[in-house]
Every structure is written in C-alpha cells, then in structure tokens.
Amino acid sequence: MELTYKSLNGWSCEDARELYGIRNWGSGYFDISEKGEVVVNLSNGEHSASFSLMDIVSGLRARGVSLPVLLRFGDILDARIKLLNETFAKAINEAYYQGAYRAVYPIKVNQQQQVVEEITRFGRRYHHGLEAGSKAELTAALAYMHDPEAFIICNGYKDEEFIDLALYGLKMGLQTIIVVEMPSELRLILDRAAHIGVRPRIGIRARLTAKGSGRWTESSGDRSVFGLNTAQIIDAVDELRQRNSLDCLQMLHCHLGSQIPSIRTIRSGVSEAVRIYANLVREGAKMGLLDVGGGLAVDYDGSHTNFASSSNYSLEEYCADIVEVVASICDETGVSHPCLITESGRATVAYYSVLLFNILDACRIETHALPEQLPKDAHELLHNLWEIGQNLSAKNLQESYNDAVYYRDEIRELFTRGDISLREQALGEQIFWHIAVRIARETRQLKYVPEELRGLDNALADIYYGNFSVFQSLPDAWAIDQLFPVMPIHRLNEPPKRSAILADCTCDSDGKLDCFIDLHDVRHTLPVHEFRPNEEYILGVFLVGAYQETLGDLHNLFGDTNVVSIRVGPDAQMGYTAEIHGDSVADVLSYVEYDPKSMAERFRMLAETAVQSGRITAEERRIVTEAYHASLRGYTYFES
Numbered sequence: 001m002e003l004t005y006k007s008l009n010g011w012s013c014e015d016a017r018e019l020y021g022i023r024n025w026g027s028g029y030f031d032i033s034e035k036g037e038v039v040v041n042l043s044n045g046e047h048s049a050s051f052s053l054m055d056i057v058s059g060l061r062a063r064g065v066s067l068p069v070l071l072r073f074g075d076i077l078d079a080r081i082k083l084l085n086e087t088f089a090k091a092i093n094e095a096y097y098q099g100a101y102r103a104v105y106p107i108k109v110n111q112q113q114q115v116v117e118e119i120t121r122f123g124r125r126y127h128h129g130l131e132a133g134s135k136a137e138l139t140a141a142l143a144y145m146h147d148p149e150a151f152i153i154c155n156g157y158k159d160e161e162f163i164d165l166a167l168y169g170l171k172m173g174l175q176t177i178i179v180v181e182m183p184s185e186l187r188l189i190l191d192r193a194a195h196i197g198v199r200p201r202i203g204i205r206a207r208l209t210a211k212g213s214g215r216w217t218e219s220s221g222d223r224s225v226f227g228l229n230t231a232q233i234i235d236a237v238d239e240l241r242q243r244n245s246l247d248c249l250q251m252l253h254c255h256l257g258s259q260i261p262s263i264r265t266i267r268s269g270v271s272e273a274v275r276i277y278a279n280l281v282r283e284g285a286k287m288g289l290l291d292v293g294g295g296l297a298v299d300y301d302g303s304h305t306n307f308a309s310s311s312n313y314s315l316e317e318y319c320a321d322i323v324e325v326v327a328s329i330c331d332e333t334g335v336s337h338p339c340l341i342t343e344s345g346r347a348t349v350a351y352y353s354v355l356l357f358n359i360l361d362a363c364r365i366e367t368h369a370l371p372e373q374l375p376k377d378a379h380e381l382l383h384n385l386w387e388i389g390q391n392l393s394a395k396n397l398q399e400s401y402n403d404a405v406y407y408r409d410e411i412r413e414l415f416t417r418g419d420i421s422l423r424e425q426a427l428g429e430q431i432f433w434h435i436a437v438r439i440a441r442e443t444r445q446l447k448y449v450p451e452e453l454r455g456l457d458n459a460l461a462d463i464y465y466g467n468f469s470v471f472q473s474l475p476d477a478w479a480i481d482q483l484f485p486v487m488p489i490h491r492l493n494e495p496p497k498r499s500a501i502l503a504d505c506t507c508d509s510d511g512k513l514d515c516f517i518d519l520h521d522v523r524h525t526l527p528v529h530e531f532r533p534n535e536e537y538i539l540g541v542f543l544v545g546a547y548q549e550t551l552g553d554l555h556n557l558f559g560d561t562n563v564v565s566i567r568v569g570p571d572a573q574m575g576y577t578a579e580i581h582g583d584s585v586a587d588v589l590s591y592v593e594y595d596p597k598s599m600a601e602r603f604r605m606l607a608e609t610a611v612q613s614g615r616i617t618a619e620e621r622r623i624v625t626e627a628y629h630a631s632l633r634g635y636t637y638f639e640s
C-alpha cells in the first residue's frame with residue numbers, strides 16, 4: 001500500500017525520527033544520523049561514540065557473520081545498572097532514608113552466560129546481586145556471584161537439593177536468602193539448616209491483595225499462585241517462634257508482576273508490603289530486608305502512558321515513590337527503615353539487545369486500471385462489479401465497498417461451483433482490488449471514516465518477508481502480543497512510501513509481525529521503503545534484551561541467531577568484543593534427537609544406491625554428498 005506525506009520534498013531525518021518515535025522509546029541510546037541510518041550511542045565512562053548499525057553490519061559481513069544477528073551492547077547494560085543503582089541512591093539521599101538499596105538481577109529475564117557474567121562484573125561496584133528462581137539458576141548464580149556484599153535471592157519452589165545449595169552458599173560467606181514460597185518449605189529449610197549446621201536467612205513471599213495492572217494482572221492479587229497469604233504468614237511466624245528461629249526471618253518479598261505500566265499500582269503494592277513488613281517486626285522477627293520484586297516497566301512504545309507496552313512514570317519517580325512509601329509507613333509504625341531490594345530484570349536488560357534481519361522479498365497487491373470494457377460473454381456478476389468501479393465516487397464509498405465485497409464473494413462462489421473459469425475469477429479479483437485501493441485512498445481524505453472501512457488500509461498492506469523467526473527471536477510478540485519498536489535501520493533520509501506487515505521465514509501463519517508501536521494506539525502496518533530486489537534492506541527490532549532469548553523455540557527448526565557484542569573500544573573505536581555463532585542445521589537437528597553423523601551416513605547410502613542403479617554418476621555422488629554436508633554445517637537462516 002502506497003503512503004503519501006504532506007511534504008515529500010521537505011522530508012528529513014527529523015520526520016523519520018517522529019514517524020518511528022525513536023526519541024520517545026530510544027532513551028538516548030538510539031537515534032537517526034543525518035545520513036539516514038540508525039545509530040547507537042555508547043559510552044564506557046571514558047569514551048563516548050555513536051556507531052551506525054549499518055557500519056556494524058558491514059563490519060560483521062567482512063568478518064563472515066551474516067544476518068540475522070542479535071547485537072548486544074555491553075556499554076548500555078553497564079549504563080542501565082549504573083542508572084538504576086544511582087537513581088535509588090539519589091532518592092535515598094534526598095529522602096534522608098536510613099536504609100541502603102541493593103539491586104538483584106533475576107536470571108530468568110535473560111539467562112545467557114554472557115549476560116549474567118556481565119551483570120555481575122558491571123554491577124560489582126554497587127553490590128548488584130542475582131535472583132535465582134530454580135535450581136539451575138542458583139547453580140549459575142553460585143558460579144558467578146562471589147561478592148560477599150551482594151544478595152543471592154532464592155525464589156521459586158524448592159526441593160532439598162535447592163535448599164542445601166543455598167545453605168552451602170551461606171556457609172561459604174555468600175548472602176543467600178531463601179524465600180518461602182509455599183508453607184511446607186519452611187520446615188524443610190529449618191530442618192536442612194539444622195542438619196548442615198548453619199543459621200538460615202529466610203524471606204517470606206507475601207501474596208499481596210493489591211492487583212497489578214498491565215499484562216500480568218493475573219500474577220498478583222488473591223488468585224496469585226505464588227506466595228503466602230496473611231493467615232499462612234502468621235502460621236509461619238508461629239512455627240519460627242516455636243523453633244526459636246525468629247531471628248532467621250529477615251526479609252519480606254513480594255512481586256506484583258512484570259511490566260507494571262502504572263505507578264499507582266506500584267505504590268499500592270509497596271504500601272501493602274510495608275504494612276506486612278512492619279507487622280513482622282512487631283511479631284519479633286529480625287527482618288531488615290524488604291524486597292519489592294520486579295515490575296519496573298519499559299516504555300516500549302514511547303507513549304509514557306499506562307498502556308500495557310508503556311510506563312506512565314520515570315525511573316526517578318519509581319525510586320522516589322518506593323523510598324517515600326516505605327519511609328513514611330515505617331516512620332508511622334516506628335520501625336527502622338529496611339534495606340530495600342528490587343529485582344528489576346526487564347528495565348535492566350531490555351535496551352541491551354537489538355535484532356537485525358534482512359528482507360528477503362516483498363509482495364504487494366497488484367492493482368490494475370479498471371478495464372475499459374469487459375469481454376462480451378463475461379458473467380453478469382462481473383459486469384455488476386465493474387459498474388461499481390465505474391460509478392465509484394467520494395459520496396458512495398461505503399455502499400460501493402459493501403456491494404464490491406458482495407459481488408466478489410458471489411464470484412468466488414461461482415468459481416467453486418465450476419460456473420466460471422479461473423481467468424474470469426482472476427478478472428473479478430482484479431476489479432475488486434482496484435475498487436478497494438480507490439476506496440482506501442478516498443477514505444484518507446475523510447474526517448470520519450466509517451467503521452467497516454477502517455481496516456481497509458491494513459488489508460491492502462504489502463507483505464515484507466524477513467530473514468528471522470518470530471518464534472525463536474520474538475516469542476512474546478507471538479505469545480502475548482508484546483509490542484517492540486521495529487524500524488528500517490537505513491534509507492531514513494527517504495520517505496518510507498509503502499506500508500507493510502512483516503512475515504518471518506517459518507511458513508507458519510502466526511509467524512508475522514502485524515502490530516507495531518504507536519503513540520496513541522497500536523498500528524497494524526509499518527511504514528517501509530520500496531523493496532529493491534538487488535539491494536539490501538535491513539530492519540531492526542529494538543529493546544529485545546528481556547525474556548526473548550531463552551523463551552524462543554525451534555519452530556520449523558530455525559535456531560539461535562548469531563550474537564555479537566559491541567563496545568566502545570580504546571580511542572572511541574567500535575570493538576567487536578564477542579561473537580557467538582548461531583545454531584547450525586546439525587545443532588538444531590541434534591536438539592530434537594537426530595544424530596547428524598548417522599544422518600550423513602544414511603544419506604551416503606542413498607547416494608551410493610543411486611550410483612549403483614545408474615541414476616547418478618560417482619562424480620555426482622561426490623557433489624550431492626558435499627552439498628548435504630555443507631547444509632548440515634550451515635546457518636539455519638537464509639544465507640546469501
């Protein structure tokens with residue numbers, strides 16, 4: 001579908017910035033250069049530099065790394081960790097809050113080894129800890145988190161092995177806190193601690209009654225599946241008292257859900273948590289730590305609202321509000337200010353990664369002029385449709401649309417009954433699309449567009465085929481309709497004249513992106529540039545560092561993409577600091593229990609049988625076998 005802009009000649013990068021909202025969601029990390037390319041702004045403390053994503057791609061090509069590729073920007077991660085810790089420190093300072101702040105990173109948000117390793121390294125100066133929600137995550141945490149002042153918060157349901165590991169960590173000098181998620185866990189923790197000979201540090205996860213807002217509403221409130229309700233908390237306190245272990249209860253934990261777009265929800269959840277905290281102090285528990293979980297939202301669409309993909313508060317507001325709510329309730333109830341802990345995952349890692357992929361092909365609805373006349377023997381219904389095209393005007397758009405749809409459907413019916421030929425049916429479709437495009441063009445001039453005509457532009461959108469898998473790289477876009485900023489990374493000094501949806505290469509009807517960010521609503525098409533078959537056209541999906549990498553699956557056996565880390569090097573040069581090759585075909589086949597070696601042997605036998613039966617020559621056998629081996633070694637995505 002062709003897009004028009006008021007002043008084509010005056011198109012500038014500023015228009016592109018506005019169209020794609022990059023300054024709204026980019027948080028200063030991403031922008032558009034005067035050359036019309038997306039740039040990433042990086043700073044390592046000593047040096048700052050802007051790098052064009054197109055230059056990064058050229059550098060990767062020269063090094064033999066092909067698209068699709070996931071770029072990770074370590075300097076952005078470093079900056080996010082700094083920002084979170086320093087904003088809390090500032091809020092604490094300004095409110096004369098008496099407790100400290102400690103962040104922990106929930107490993108589940110992006111479990112990749114490189115991510116966890118970098119977080120522990122960049123976060124060391126702030127004693128930024130880790131949150132482990134399973135035995136495997138705790139095993140990773142114990143290998144990477146050796147800072148005796150940072151916390152390792154153990155959430156999730158726990159068996160004896162999980163509890164023992166956490167207790168051994170504590171015995172060795174780490175600050176592992178075991179959070180009781182189920183009433184039955186408490187006894188097990190106390191028994192295992194007695195057996196191992198260590199005084200456990202215990203937290204209780206409270207099931208708050210405050211209901212979250214946004215996408216994860218169901219993970220909070222009375223129906224939440226996690227945590228203890230107030231009656232169960234009191235039982236736990238009694239059990240601890242009975243076993244002379246109230247000194248072990250040191251933390252209250254809560255988590256309202258991820259991506260909470262409204263600050264009011266956060267305030268009311270934290271208020272409820274502090275009330276419980278203060279009561280636990282009154283009951284005689286040692287306490288000292290208040291963990292308010294995750295939920296700090298990312299403004300994916302840049303609208304700064306309480307829409308599910310946005311956030312109506314800034315980081316400053318988030319920190320100041322939490323500090324203020326905790327301080328005021330503690331002061332009112334005469335309880336010392338606890339050390340505050342947050343488990344911000346999404347807001348820490350989302351900006352860190354960008355997915356880049358190339359467009360393989362584009363398909364558009366071809367519209368032809370209305371034929372001057374129809375063949376004499378054309379079916380009557382075709383004549384009726386043609387006349388709608390003849391008489392179409394700004395005054396009868398809705399009526400013409402209704403009639404055109406009616407006749408198009410009738411013509412399709414005739415074809416299925418065998419009453420008209422394929423050629424006649426094609427002519428009917430051609431006339432129909434001609435009418436639809438004209439109606440869509442006219443409706444753009446209208447102040448009020450009738451309901452039924454509103455979706456017409458979307459129905460006429462082009463399809464751009466991208467070299468990526470939604471299921472592997474953007475699972476939340478498919479599973480929970482999460483919106484991510486998507487845009488071309490070059491040609492931005494030209495107006496994007498087409499509007500398109502993006503299909504991935506999985507050949508699954510759900511394998512597409514057809515919801516895009518918008519300041520006021522959700523767009524169903526993306527403005528893109530004309531696809532030129534012999535020229536590269538590259539799009540980026542931004543803010544994909546949280547939750548996307550390990551939730552992805554192997555649909556159609558498209559595997560992990562290449563991953564490349566970029567940092568500002570000495571002299572502000574671009575440094576390609578790490579490369580992780582994406583899965584090969586043999587890799588993904590082995591994940592689903594194939595043995596690539598025996599597959600190659602089976603293929604060799606097939607080829608040899610073909611030689612024996614005279615279908616191919618021995619020389620051809622060498623060629624086909626080499627092709628098979630090359631395919632096993634190759635990338636699962638399209639390679640040029």
Ligand code: PLP
Nearest residue numbers: 255258259294295343344345346
């Ligand atoms: N803490 C817990 C217990 C969680 O379940 C989650 C994820 O939902 C988080 C922290 C991370 O939340 P977010 O990514 O919103 O910061």
